[in-house]
Amino acid sequence: MEEKLKKLNELAELQKSGTITQEEFDTLKYELLNPIANFIEEPKLEKTDKLLDLEVIKTDEFQNIKSKNFISRPKEKRNISYKTVGFSLLGVGVLITLFFIFISRNKTLVPFLKANGKYIFVDSLTMKPQNNDEYDNLDFYSDGLARFERNNATGYIDNSGAIAFTIPKEFYSHNFSNEVAILSRLGGQEYYLINKEGIIVSKNYKDIDGFSKDNNLSVVKNEVDSDEKFGFIDNTGKEIVPLIYDFANSFSENLAAVGVGKTVIRVDDGLRIFKGKYGFIDRTGKVVIPMIYDEVGYFSEGLVRVKLNGKFGYVNKEGKIVIPLEYFDCSDFSDGLARVWQEKYGKTGYIDHSGKQVMGFNFSGARDFLDGLAVIQLGENKWGFIDKTESIISSTKFDAVGSFFSGGLATVGLGDCCDRIGELMAAKYGFIDKSGEVVIPIKYSSAYGFYPNGFAIVAMEGNIEDGQSFYIDKKGREYREK
Template sequence: MRIALSILIILIFSSCSKENKLLAPVKYKGKYGFINTKGNWIIEPKFDSVGIFYNGYADYYIKGKSGLINQDGEIIIPAKYSFIGNVESDLALVEIDENYNFSDLNDNLISDISFYDVGDFSENLVPVQFKDDGKWGYMDVTGKMKIDTLFDYADIFKNGNGLVEIGDLEFLIDTTGTIIDTVVSPGLRYKKYRVTGNADNGTLGKVSMNRDTIMPNKYSSFGYVQNDKFWFKQNGKFGLADNLGQILIQPIYDELSYFSDNGLARAKKNGKYGFINEKGKTVIDFRFEDVGGFKYGLAKAKNNSQWGFINKSGEFVIEPKFDRIGHQFRPTNAKFESMYEYERNY
């Protein structure tokens, strides 16, 4: 019984160390570390710089060299590389003398040679380019070349298919390197709207695919569509319009972001930052030196040259005492995560 209880306790503590924590990278008294949403140090500030957590690991820098830590702050790979990338398939991309290789989590390079360029791992294969002839092939997670360097370009695999180029032709190959299809250029993607005019002289406009005018040619910039709305810039000021071209918020802001998942957008007016809703109502007063967007109920905010985190009422829940906040809170086990959700193709 005691043995079973001891094993259970060990398993609990092991699982705690791998839990998906919400952490933010912050700079305090010249050094970087990570805090949780209560403002407590999870990883003490001892690094010259840090990145974000991805798949449970984050890059860090000391004296210009990069290494890898886990979510408990333990050094997995010492700081000895010019660059270290995200961990995929328990491997991290590393840069050595302007060439690339992959390191496992025991700090061992998986290939005897380094590459001129590489892509990302997908389906346990990664596209790699040799410097001598510029050709691309695919390497597996053990460092062995699985598909020979025959291609002028090679992309990642999706659903067992990889896109490659030979001369002016594109092909789909399977994971053995066998060509299974010739790719026909799909041409222009379907878009609901088209931008016309020139941004440099403030003559941008929007028309439908039937060439009906949505926005006349008098703007200098448009944002992506988000919930059938988008920001626009006119005469140096930002406002909000809908997909029919109706102006929802007049261009009165020096800056305007996309809307966070709590319905608030970061805005700047008269030199100060605050937050507005989609109707243009000020929800958090314009009193901050700078702010970031909301994520997981918190937004970074700056007052008196120091950074902290505020809630949706505009109150500091983590006092402004940091030199810098590198990124909003995000799960340590997450992969890529967008700050805002919007339509990139419209």
């Protein structure tokens, strides 16, 4: 096996340098590893990591903790050599949020859901298990740590494969991003930031929105003089923008929407609705666009949608109106175009940055463009893709489609199944390429899009979260548990 991995690394270098194509690399890798994987034989490694009993250190209800480490840490570490970079899988409930991954020739670990409902780590190149360790839940590596749940304990695994630390049972932890993770007390509005040493670095807030790779400021919420107010902190817990606003959104292109006004509670469902005016601040907290708008979006491609007096249009970062406020509704820009609606047409069209109508109001339903393609409705509950010339790339009308291509392939489905969370689901799923050709047959009962490591999770029966899943590559070859 060691010789095969050496050869695989050589092939990866050839592909990386352009000597062979990705398709040739996939084929040669398949022939080398013969990987209808079947997990032929799991390594018989002795477990050396043990979870400690969790004990919470009492510290004044965690108010303004800066230096105390209340996280349980293991005394033993396993010395397993591999490198990881990754993306984040949130929860058993199949909500997967993908983060950017750079796949090098080194091994990368990804979670795999076994038929017994337990998770293990597998090598992303060979899809072979790394060891016998099973988890009740296991996330993808994010920011160098992977979140796990096992035996009613939660914690993080580091790049060496050892348990970095565990957390108290009455708390829920989130994935790391920008060197910190959010820690929240179960059943209560109590949120903190922890660093990679398991040390709390922020005071208690009623909510923390979170960080991303390109955003080092997070929205936070707390009570100020009996009112809920919003501001921003950095990943050290320092308050950069004071909690003085009645509304705040995350930063996008270095500007964030904030608002002042009244928040009302809707009678029928208790939802809090902000009724006030919106504007934008920069990262220093300076107001750069006055709070005069009734509704706003996120800055994208230098423009943001705004609503005033019942109509939508777009302003730039100086607050200048560059596309007139004349639309019934519109979307943020994506891939150079934005969706717009006019009430008199009752359909969707697309405009460019100048406000020029590049596609008429021809679509009963449409989604944003991404990589030159957009999902559009082709008939009653039928969907497909168009390019920017308004050409339909596939003659097949699908009952369900993924919103974007991942690794050059998009998930599509045929056959009515059910209505789930307001979205029509399909009976069977497969994959098409950007020419519209079905390249992986529509035969799976459930399917996720392809990850950057070149694999997708699918199931032949039931749902992926039921433990009926396995991996496929872009050739449709199956990587199953034995």
